[in-house]
Amino acid sequence: MSITKRGTTRKGITTKAGVLAVGLGMVGTLAACGSSDDGGDGSGSGGSRTVTLVSHDSWAVSKDVIAAFEKNSGYKVKVLEDGDAGQAVNKAILTKDNPQGDVFFGVDNTLLSRALDNGLFQSYEAKGSDLVLPEYRADREKHRVTPVDTGDICVNYDKAYFREHGLTPPRTLDDLVKPEYKDLLVTENAGSSSPGLGFLLGTAAKYGDEGWEGYWKKLKSNGVKVVDSWEQAYNEEFSGSAGGKKAKGDRPLVVSYASSPPVEVVYADPQPDTAPTGVADGTCFRQVEYAGLLSNAKNPEGGKALLDFLLSKSFQEDMPLNMFVYPVREGAQVPEVFSKFGPRAKDPQTLDPAKIADNRDQWVKSWTSLVLK
Numbered sequence: 001m002s003i004t005k006r007g008t009t010r011k012g013i014t015t016k017a018g019v020l021a022v023g024l025g026m027v028g029t030l031a032a033c034g035s036s037d038d039g040g041d042g043s044g045s046g047g048s049r050t051v052t053l054v055s056h057d058s059w060a061v062s063k064d065v066i067a068a069f070e071k072n073s074g075y076k077v078k079v080l081e082d083g084d085a086g087q088a089v090n091k092a093i094l095t096k097d098n099p100q101g102d103v104f105f106g107v108d109n110t111l112l113s114r115a116l117d118n119g120l121f122q123s124y125e126a127k128g129s130d131l132v133l134p135e136y137r138a139d140r141e142k143h144r145v146t147p148v149d150t151g152d153i154c155v156n157y158d159k160a161y162f163r164e165h166g167l168t169p170p171r172t173l174d175d176l177v178k179p180e181y182k183d184l185l186v187t188e189n190a191g192s193s194s195p196g197l198g199f200l201l202g203t204a205a206k207y208g209d210e211g212w213e214g215y216w217k218k219l220k221s222n223g224v225k226v227v228d229s230w231e232q233a234y235n236e237e238f239s240g241s242a243g244g245k246k247a248k249g250d251r252p253l254v255v256s257y258a259s260s261p262p263v264e265v266v267y268a269d270p271q272p273d274t275a276p277t278g279v280a281d282g283t284c285f286r287q288v289e290y291a292g293l294l295s296n297a298k299n300p301e302g303g304k305a306l307l308d309f310l311l312s313k314s315f316q317e318d319m320p321l322n323m324f325v326y327p328v329r330e331g332a333q334v335p336e337v338f339s340k341f342g343p344r345a346k347d348p349q350t351l352d353p354a355k356i357a358d359n360r361d362q363w364v365k366s367w368t369s370l371v372l373k
Helices: 063-073 085-094 112-117 159-164 194-207 212-221 230-237 260-266 300-310 313-318 336-341 353-372
Strands: 050-055 076-081 103-108 146-158 185-188 225-227 253-257 277-294
Touching: 050 085, 050 300, 063 076, 063 300, 063 313, 085 103, 085 112, 085 194, 103 112, 103 300, 112 353, 146 159, 146 194, 146 300, 185 194, 185 230, 194 212, 194 230, 194 253, 194 277, 194 353, 212 353, 225 230, 230 253, 260 277, 260 336, 277 300
Parallel strands: 050 076, 050 103, 185 225, 185 253
Antiparallel strands: 103 277, 146 253, 146 277
């Protein structure tokens, strides 16, 4: 068994059925349909009966939810998966004049300003936007993006390793630079990976403009390992992963998600009473993901129906055990197994979107020079 970014189900499986599969393939398709709250007249004005969703590899939805969506709208949904979130956003920007699809899902708060500044989306206020919890809303005047989900990027730890070595797992960012955790942490490249960038932003939020570089110097001296992608970090380098194509790694600390432990429970056979991995809850950075109607979309009406669907109660309540994220819609329920083993971070690091926009590229450039060279 292997898990993907955020511990989500991935390609090559039946979603929500039980087996997690690897997935950094470039393109996948899925038959589905879209409308607001599973309703709609299916008119498909604009002529096309197909609406195309462009996403990173973490897109997943239950068959019955898609079936209801299809029945009530008449749109077929074609899904194009374009790798890691950072890769997918960059490709969408490069192709914005002749986009691959109608809706893009998966740009998060770490990359949102890049997408907006490059004119990736056109305005549309999705039905149900008034039910989105206020803290997750963005671009409130122009409505170019729709909040879809939220989660926390955090350091995960292998419980067995720390138990066997009589070592207390780290809890905070400060702990990670202590000698007892030397050569134990693996993280992702902040220039190519969404969780890697989120972890960098979390340190910038914690230590400020004058302190984050000093922190990373200490982390580098303490043996942090950097790899290109989440999948490589979690499935190949992390000792606590349930598996993957390669043998387990030897690093018991990995930058992943607060929702990764419930994946290790839900997809284990038999299911354990407790998760084999834990979360260092003092290392977390709050992530919010958005979707938007692409500029120059060939089927804007289908795209609008799809965005309405992403805020519908049925989709929002379906996400936790498919994409292992929390809903943003007020009143949407979360399954007990998800909330039990993947509780929200109590006090995650956050950054104002304007602060991210003003500093992200320079932070990544400085981080690259400091950590990778």
